[in-house]
Amino acid sequence: MATIKGNFFQHIWAYIFLAILSLAVIFPLLIAVSQSLSTNQAVNRWPPEIIPAEPTLENMQLVLTQQDLRLDIWLRNSLIAATGYTIAVLLVCSPAAYAFARLRFPGNRVLFAFLLVTIMIPSQVTLIPNYLLMRDLKWLDTFAALIVPGAANVFGVFLLRQFFQQIPQELEEAAVLDGAGFFGRFWHVVLPLSTNALTALGIFVFLGHYNDLFWPFIVTNSLETRTLPVGLAILNSSYAGQFRPMVLSGAVLSVVPILIVYVIFQRRIIRGVMLTGMAGR
């Protein structure tokens, strides 16, 4: 067995490569933070100031207190929409996954194969018809438009089905002897044993929705429903030229909640991604 020291020199190229790569990941973020703390004049100086000479929180404040461009309200909207969407996906997909995983019914395999085929269809095909449906239902500019249309998440069904199939059948049989019906078996036996998969899917779905741009961009048009990515896009197109520190403040502040979630759940997130990636393969 090689000692740690021996290993260190043996794998020095790995350290060097990973250190450079990590720097390349972190450096742009540091520059963004630095520029968001600079004044409008300072960012248009050459050479650029890597560390702001006169740091100010003015731009962070600006992006939270304007009339129409309010990062705090966008954040609230994003959290409402992403939380609602995550709950909807879990509620809609887990019973479907249970049916596919455990129940015998005519059409089980055919229906499941059909769902898998539809994964191949890019979601943009559905954009225009769904947009027109939102308009006809008067759902434009409501949270329903951000939550309901994507709730039938095929990937979620696929992932949960894989997981439910691994739960030993005997556990359910024990519940049957105690008098549980199909719903009881699902709710009291299978779901509590699947918290790992449910959390992984939940985090995945939440982050995906929190960062989505195209659909929220076309179905929202007021401050009351606009989500963060939409707000950032508008902030950028309205102010990019002159007010770069303010725009960057928006970008930096929008990343903070994600980083908090990431720091708390990093193990789960990374394990969840690997789990979902393997399932997808």
Next chain:
Amino acid sequence: MSTMNASTPKQRRLIPLKQQEALAAYLFLTPFLIIFGIFVVRAVFAAVEMSFYDWQILRPARPFIGLGNYEELLNDSVWWTALGNTVKFTAMTVVGTTLLSLSAAIAVTQPIKGQSLFRVILYMPTLFSVGAVGLIWVWLLSTQYGVINYGLSLIGLPTINWLGDPNMVLASLSLTTIWWGFGFPMLIFIAGLQGIPEQLYEAARIDGAAGWQIFYKITLPLLRPTILFVTVTGVISHFQVYGQPFIMTNGGPGRSSYTVIFYLYQVAWTAFRMGYGASVAVALAIIMAVLTTIQFVFINRRVEY
């Protein structure tokens, strides 16, 4: 009631167990199937149908024009520009992402200290929204005041007009996208590498195989399913690129960073031509289905050997 049924199986049931089970299954599936039926199945058929009409949102008359939209598409130079840009962007991004994420995964799976810290750092950008990533990179790549050009000038290299040069802009968007997204395939590759039995490497080392031989003879062949997954999902997701040009260049300079989805947005929500937009979306779906099939056939054939 159900307790009685369950504890006395001989007792006659109103509905036979098999049918009870099927009934329960359909009830479990109902919410999913309703939403899926309306927002996926119906929408796909509606899109195909709409693509046969001259359907403009502001005009009440919607004449059936058969394949008219598709004929227009074939002669639409903007469409071809957008498609060409998308293909170039996707090729650069998928190749770059796959190489970088595989290298990172191999480095991270060496027996080194700080593995999980490196994983956490390298995966981080994937969690950011395209809005945040786009805004951060627009300024890094700024020709006049950008930090990257400053770095180039420090080491005596000429500065580059990253987002303003029509021949450079797709590469710049691709660079941004690789930075943003290589963490996901990296984790998939790590999982794939961990699945290769250690004995294979030990046997190869005993046989005196060199490092690069081990890589070509063991790692690469056994990773083939993972590479297939990473490239197929990469092509699918990058072909749908939209946010980066939308935020960073607005399709410019000129139309040199128009992509298919960017153009779809222009057609449907700027020009309000829903029928023509639907034909753009359907054409995209067909192209992506063909691309995915080619990738599967190509990589499967090589697995047979």
